[in-house]
Amino acid sequence: MTPALTYSSQHRWLLSGLLIAIVLLSLAPSVRLLVEALSDLGQGRQSPLWQTLNSASTWRALWHSLYTSGLGMLIALVLGSLFAFAITLTNVRGKSWLVFCFMLPMMIPPQVTALSWLQLFGPASPLLKSIGMAPPLGSPQPLYSAEGIALLLGIQSAPLVFLALRTSLLSLPRELIEAARISGAKQAQVWGHIILPVTRSGLIAGGAMAFISSLGNFGIPAMLGIPAGYFVLPTLIYQRMANFGTGVLAEMAALSLLIGLLALAGVALQQHLMGRSRFGLGGHSGRSHDFTLGRWRNLATATLVCILLIILVAPLLALIVSSLVPAVGVPLNANTATLNAYTEVLGRQVATWRAMRNSLWLAGSAAVVLMLLSLPLAYRLQRLPERWRGAVLSAIEIPYALPGVVLAIACILLFVRPLPIINVALYGTLGLIFVAYLARFLVVCVKPVSASLAQLDSSLEEAAQLSGAGPWRRLGGIILPLVAPALFAGGLLVFLLAVNELTVSALLWSAGNETLGVLIFNLDQGGESVLASALSVLVVIMVAALMLALSLMAPRLPKGVIPWQS
Amino acid sequence: MAELGISGLDISGLSMAGLAIERVTKRFGEHTAVDSLSLQIQPGEFVALLGPSGCGKTTMLRMLAGFETVNEGRIQLGNRILASSETHVPPEQRNMAMVFQSYALWPHMSVADNVGYPVKLRGLRGAAYQQKVRQALALVELEAYAERMPQALSGGQRQRVALARCLVSDPSVVLLDEPLANLDRHLRATMEHSFRDFHRRTGATLVYVTHDQSEAMALADKIAVMKAGQLVQWGAPETLYRQPRTAWVAGFIGQGSQLRVAAGSPGKHLESAVLMRGLNAIESERTQTVLVRPEHIQVSTAPSRSSQLTAQVESVIFRGERYELSLRLPSGETLLAYHHTAPEPGSYVAVSLDQGWCLEPGA
Numbered sequence: 001m002t003p004a005l006t007y008s009s010q011h012r013w014l015l016s017g018l019l020i021a022i023v024l025l026s027l028a029p030s031v032r033l034l035v036e037a038l039s040d041l042g043q044g045r046q047s048p049l050w051q052t053l054n055s056a057s058t059w060r061a062l063w064h065s066l067y068t069s070g071l072g073m074l075i076a077l078v079l080g081s082l083f084a085f086a087i088t089l090t091n092v093r094g095k096s097w098l099v100f101c102f103m104l105p106m107m108i109p110p111q112v113t114a115l116s117w118l119q120l121f122g123p124a125s126p127l128l129k130s131i132g133m134a135p136p137l138g139s140p141q142p143l144y145s146a147e148g149i150a151l152l153l154g155i156q157s158a159p160l161v162f163l164a165l166r167t168s169l170l171s172l173p174r175e176l177i178e179a180a181r182i183s184g185a186k187q188a189q190v191w192g193h194i195i196l197p198v199t200r201s202g203l204i205a206g207g208a209m210a211f212i213s214s215l216g217n218f219g220i221p222a223m224l225g226i227p228a229g230y231f232v233l234p235t236l237i238y239q240r241m242a243n244f245g246t247g248v249l250a251e252m253a254a255l256s257l258l259i260g261l262l263a264l265a266g267v268a269l270q271q272h273l274m275g276r277s278r279f280g281l282g283g284h285s286g287r288s289h290d291f292t293l294g295r296w297r298n299l300a301t302a303t304l305v306c307i308l309l310i311i312l313v314a315p316l317l318a319l320i321v322s323s324l325v326p327a328v329g330v331p332l333n334a335n336t337a338t339l340n341a342y343t344e345v346l347g348r349q350v351a352t353w354r355a356m357r358n359s360l361w362l363a364g365s366a367a368v369v370l371m372l373l374s375l376p377l378a379y380r381l382q383r384l385p386e387r388w389r390g391a392v393l394s395a396i397e398i399p400y401a402l403p404g405v406v407l408a409i410a411c412i413l414l415f416v417r418p419l420p421i422i423n424v425a426l427y428g429t430l431g432l433i434f435v436a437y438l439a440r441f442l443v444v445c446v447k448p449v450s451a452s453l454a455q456l457d458s459s460l461e462e463a464a465q466l467s468g469a470g471p472w473r474r475l476g477g478i479i480l481p482l483v484a485p486a487l488f489a490g491g492l493l494v495f496l497l498a499v500n501e502l503t504v505s506a507l508l509w510s511a512g513n514e515t516l517g518v519l520i521f522n523l524d525q526g527g528e529s530v531l532a533s534a535l536s537v538l539v540v541i542m543v544a545a546l547m548l549a550l551s552l553m554a555p556r557l558p559k560g561v562i563p564w565q566s
Numbered sequence: 567m568a569e570l571g572i573s574g575l576d577i578s579g580l581s582m583a584g585l586a587i588e589r590v591t592k593r594f595g596e597h598t599a600v601d602s603l604s605l606q607i608q609p610g611e612f613v614a615l616l617g618p619s620g621c622g623k624t625t626m627l628r629m630l631a632g633f634e635t636v637n638e639g640r641i642q643l644g645n646r647i648l649a650s651s652e653t654h655v656p657p658e659q660r661n662m663a664m665v666f667q668s669y670a671l672w673p674h675m676s677v678a679d680n681v682g683y684p685v686k687l688r689g690l691r692g693a694a695y696q697q698k699v700r701q702a703l704a705l706v707e708l709e710a711y712a713e714r715m716p717q718a719l720s721g722g723q724r725q726r727v728a729l730a731r732c733l734v735s736d737p738s739v740v741l742l743d744e745p746l747a748n749l750d751r752h753l754r755a756t757m758e759h760s761f762r763d764f765h766r767r768t769g770a771t772l773v774y775v776t777h778d779q780s781e782a783m784a785l786a787d788k789i790a791v792m793k794a795g796q797l798v799q800w801g802a803p804e805t806l807y808r809q810p811r812t813a814w815v816a817g818f819i820g821q822g823s824q825l826r827v828a829a830g831s832p833g834k835h836l837e838s839a840v841l842m843r844g845l846n847a848i849e850s851e852r853t854q855t856v857l858v859r860p861e862h863i864q865v866s867t868a869p870s871r872s873s874q875l876t877a878q879v880e881s882v883i884f885r886g887e888r889y890e891l892s893l894r895l896p897s898g899e900t901l902l903a904y905h906h907t908a909p910e911p912g913s914y915v916a917v918s919l920d921q922g923w924c925l926e927p928g929a
Binding site: 173175176178179180181182183184185186189193194197198 | 631632633656657658659660661662663664666667668670671672673674683684687688731735741
């Protein structure tokens with residue numbers, strides 16, 4: 001064997017080792033959960049799984065989960081497909097702004113969405129009070145209901161439907177529509193006969209993603225459901241853990257298994273349905289097929305803007321108003337307006353700075369570590385056979401696809417005892433949240449890098465190889481500079497998601513280790529909705545700024561890396 | 567595929583109407599894609615729009631179909647104005663059909679549904695509909711594939727489904743957008759046959775866009791050569807080959823050499839004697855460009871007579887039925903000629919030119 005071969009095979013073994021380690025680590029939490037939930041089956045009717053399945057509260061929560069997620073999915077389908085069809089196929093005005101604003105709810109943390117809608121309605125709404133339209137004291141908050149939860153879940157997941165449908169609309173070859181028109185089809189017939197059937201897979205995918213994401217959502221049902229005593233599976237787990245601690249872990253593992261299976265069944269169903277209705281489309285695609293709206297153009301644009309005003313601007317306005325009043329229930333006017341909440345939150349609350357430091361540290365280091373891992377991982381993945389690549393991607397996708405509560409329970413199970421050999425206890429430290437973030441967001445960082453690598457012509461690397469560059473040299477000198485924008489975008493996306501994360505950290509935090517998401521949640525639960533609003537306003541500003549930064553990078557990234565641009 | 571059976575398709579249903587394109591201009595922002603183009607297309611004519619990529623031929627076709635509006639001028643079918651700066655008949659009301667480069671078969675419909683879609687939209691149902699679809703499929707010999715999905719067909723079969731879909735509704739004009747561009751060489755030759763056959767049997771007016779001059783020459787009754795949005799020449803393939811208007815058309819169509827002579831004027835034939843004398847004049851007097859096709863050049867390896875030129879052989883390429891010689895004339899100009907044997911590169915041969923065609927100066 002020549003020295004060069006030894007060198008390159010050493011390189012390959014190292015990367016393969018890394019790949020296998022990462023896959024095992026991604027699977028470990030789920031496997032641990034499975035073992036915990038199934039281990040005591042031998043006890044028969046005494047086993048936690050059996051007891052959980054026999055408990056009425058389990059089935060009630062399961063039904064609540066299915067009801068709110070199902071209704072939320074329908075709302076998301078209506079909103080998402082309206083925007084996708086209008087923005088992709090017609091000549092409405094201001095498309096890029098409409099897209100940006102429509103995508104914003106997906107990136108705003110759910111607890112902030114819930115808080116802002118709570119500020120919009122109900123007798124204590126500072127916004128309604130300021131314009132004199134508040135209902136009398138004592139009237140119920142309409143959002144504290146199953147339908148309220150479903151509405152917000154729908155708004156939060158509508159961008160998922162939008163994205164899936166838009167992608168499939170953009171890949172619809174222009175000629176298919178032109179061929180129908182020259183065959184004599186009118187615009188309405190083109191929609192019904194060609195566009196809808198061909199893009200059905202996008203609709204199905206979007207609907208399924210909206211359902212799965214709603215199923216795992218914690219922030220919205222926690223803020224709206226817990227006060228009303230309306231529990232869905234994630235909030236039931238949270239409530240039990242908050243009340244009984246690690247003593248009920250075995251039961252919680254059983255509940256987690258239930259919801260995890262539900263989510264994975266959703267994924268499987270989606271894959272199955274999509275496989276049946278996916279077409280290999282030939283021809284030129286990419287350019288949008290403008291349906292000219294003529295005199296309806298301004299009306300259509302105004303309709304979309306109105307919807308955005310209702311689902312995005314009004315709640316955010318309510319949030320801002322709430323952050324400027326001195327106390328809950330006081331109307332906002334020139335005399336009452338005050339920045340006290342901001343000075344209180346930023347100046348006096350030690351917890352704010354601590355939570356911010358924790359969140360920034362967690363999100364920042366998770367982003368950096370994942371960026372470092374993603375390049376070699378994606379590089380090795382690119383060289384695997386198709387079938388294996390799919391399997392590995394599924395394995396690292398599991399911690400992200402599972403509801404956050406499930407991952408949190410799995411991580412507690414995995415780390416509740418000190419790690420063997422090195423004897424380090426992760427439970428109760430920031431380290432546990434950090435490890436959970438690494439598992440959860442790995443796929444978010446790997447996907448853009450993989451997409452970018454797939455676009456690279458392999459001859460670029462082969463040319464370097466012929467020039468005498470060894471494998472590490474090629475990775476650093478050729479591949480890295482070319483995929484750097486995608487790598488960086490992946491890191492930013494991880495940061496964006498992690499810095500506002502609530503679902504995982506809600507179960508994993510401990511005193512002194514709270515994150516921004518947990519802090520807003522706790523402030524609101526403690527009745528400090530003015531302070532929570534002020535903090536939320538800051539969070540929304542940060543999210544919008546990060547999204548804008550990513551948008552500015554868009555021209556240098558492969559298509560589809562930035563979710564809200566295409 | 568050699569013979570397309572045409573049992574009982576109603577040919578007389580094809581409405582006979584000429585297509586008139588009058589000073590049509592299309593601008594995309596600053597860029598003028600089609601510049602004041604005029605063409606008169608007779609009913610039943612097979613017309614090719616030929617030109618290099620970016621010359622505006624596809625834009626012209628899309629304006630005929632109605633996918634693009636017209637900035638100036640107008641398009642008229644028979645007595646009906648299809649497009650002008652004021653009017654725009656949408657594609658669905660033009661009664662045209664089109665074969666797309668990608669064939670554009672709808673992936674969620676079977677072959678029969680694809681083919682029948684245009685007549686279904688025209689309200690045909692039941693037995694009459696079935697009959698129409700069967701006939702159209704029979705014309706392209708795909709009856710056996712009626713229930714297949716388009717994805718299960720080969721490239722050539724998809725092409726034929728697209729053709730059948732064009733036929734089924736008896737369109738006034740059939741538009742074809744580089745329909746052979748995605749096929750391999752062998753299949754191209756077969757499809758060229760079937761296009762000609764198709765045209766002969768249906769008598770439809772066909773407008774065919776291509777950048778391949780040999781394809782256009784083989785298929786079309788008349789060719790419109792386009793360059794940078796403008797019509798350079800409009801004529802039968804033979805005319806374009808024998809009497810190209812400009813040096814650019816001469817270079818684009820067929821092979822040949824362009825020499826400077828002191829004789830003739832643009833649009834004139836030059837006989838052998840005049841041509842040879844003109845070639846021998848002094849440099850400053852040789853101002854007219856003349857096109858000499860290789861088949862009009864006699865090459866002999868015997869020593870040259872006074873009426874002949876002496877040329878040095880620069881390279882020899884074997885082309886099967888003959889050798890292609892690149893010759894250097896005393897004036898320094900190169901000359902492309904055919905010969906049945908291969909002279910040594912570097913040797914000298916005697917050359918006489920039978921005739922030449924004088925070209926317009928400039929582009």
